[in-house]
Amino acid sequence: MLLQKKTLTRALEGDEKILHDVEELRYIRGLSKRPNVQKWLVEKIEELSAQLPEAVPEQRIPSPTVKTEKSSNSTGLPTVKVTNYGWDESDKFVKVYITLQGVHNANPSSIQHSFSNNGYDIAVSGHCGKNYVMTMKGLRDEIVPESSQIKQKTDMLMVMMKKKTEGLKWEQLTKIEYDEKQKR
Template identity: 30%
Template sequence: MSEVKIKELRSDIDELNELLKLSKRKKIQDILSLEIRKLETEWINLKETENASTPMDTTLAPTTSTSAQKKYQIKLNGYGWDQSDKYIQVFVTLKNVHTVPKDQVYCKLTDRSMELHIDNLDNKDYLLVINKLLEPINIAESHWKQKTDRVVIFLAKSRPNVKWSHMTEIEKKFEDQRNNRFKTDDSEKKDPQESIMSLMKNMYETGDDDMKRMISKAWYEGQHKKKTDTLDL
């Protein structure tokens, strides 16, 4: 299932990149770039999980248990992150995680990777792996906290005040490759309006409030510019 999902995401990203190359208005380019980045993050997380998985690649993998009831390990893909001058903060949402004893919620860290382990939550073990961090971290000053329905990991930056553009090297690599491709690729001249408008409609119908506001603003400004151009003529 994950392999099929990875292929579908890659196809979606490639098609969005083609539309981005054809688009002319900055607002449209910003919206397409945002959607591409979201899909690429999801694609990268799935790829990392696929590469790190055992030969038995299932969402629920039985783990060793001394009891008659089997425990399962669930590999987590989703997380949020933010940063301050000193820390990269990783947010993992998981219902009832605050009820797990503290010694069963822990991280294994290296200077360029982190693993979050949550053991025996409703008879399941949870694992989040993030490899190839963009910058090295200070393991001794890193820590984590359990909060209501979530865990927050504080990864201390080895170089405080250095802003991370991405969470991992892989994400930055794909972003750089995409930007370089746009600079060097001399695409064919053709009218992109029909494909872009169809995509924008779909993104508006399925997007969140911020996405809808961006699309509405871009549409309004585009229509206003058309009227102004006509009056000038």
């Protein structure tokens, strides 16, 4: 009986170490940028998690999974509102260039976007330990949301908005800027 208790205690201590390793690997995964590194970390986390017995009562092994999920979950990260951009236009499109270091390495599924007739919302989750949001409302003229898109470029997101009125020169990106210029 005593031998079984010592063996169980050693096993629990080993499981606790594995849990702490898994917790730290998840934390590092949340900080990592490179897809290959993230893939390797996920594989290692799964490998270590497979070593843990599932039948061990929860009160015997302190489980850090709740804390770990928060640290790797993008909702617990600080949010940065991006307001700097450049823009250009052609007869058919208005292009907005948003500089964001390393965004070309971001998983495309971490980049969410939506277009409306007069603007867009973009959210980049968990990039370099932060969430980024970019919002543009009140565009100079209407766009075609279904034909607008975002492209990942080196250190940049390119927002391509299809003009509703092709050939119209915008001169200003937003209606407010355009109206102010007209008053002068």
